[in-house]
Amino acid sequence: AQSVTQLDSHVSVSEGTPVLLRCNYSSSYSPSLFWYVQHPNKGLQLLLKYTSAATLVKGINGFEAEFKKSETSFHLTKPSAHMSDAAEYFCVLTGTASKLTFGTGTRLQVTL
């Protein structure tokens, strides 16, 4: 069985400060991992993906994530938060038949 755990359901940061959204995974094989973002009342947008080519993955809007096999983690970071980053973020793992397993989400709040 595979699973994804997002360690924080809610994160609040000030604009201009770093963002860290934490994700741990469990998988019996080499996983493909994604981060998706969902703005209020919108669909899901792909931020970045890890597919074993490089452990540090750069995505859109200044986000990046590092795959650490020894820690079974795939944390999402951004050096400086912007108000437009306020959204819900999902860590996602692929499985058999390319089915996606989602974490429960982290709501990012950005304050002035």
Next chain:
Amino acid sequence: DAGITQSPRHKVTETGTPVTLRCHQTENHRYMYWYRQDPGHGLRLIHYSYGVKDTDKGEVSDGYSVSRSKTEDFLLTLESATSSQTSVYFCAIRDSGTAVDGYTFGSGTRLTVV
């Protein structure tokens, strides 16, 4: 981006009535999925399809059925809607022949069962 549309965008229905949601894609992708999104649960897989007339169950399939008679359309049916099926439903397609190129999601259908 792959063209994927869901219909309707919003629906209110009564308990016990059947409801069908439609997902339409324009780029001939093989894999299609139906997820539901509920607070505190992320998105959970209801059913998926890996080709015309080839479908399988996901983790929350009870009370739902699907059909795929054409590559471009994947229908989700709530056989007898219940209040617990009030949710936002997302359709997704896999964008390429392998799992590594990502998935595209529709805009969602907000279903309310009263």
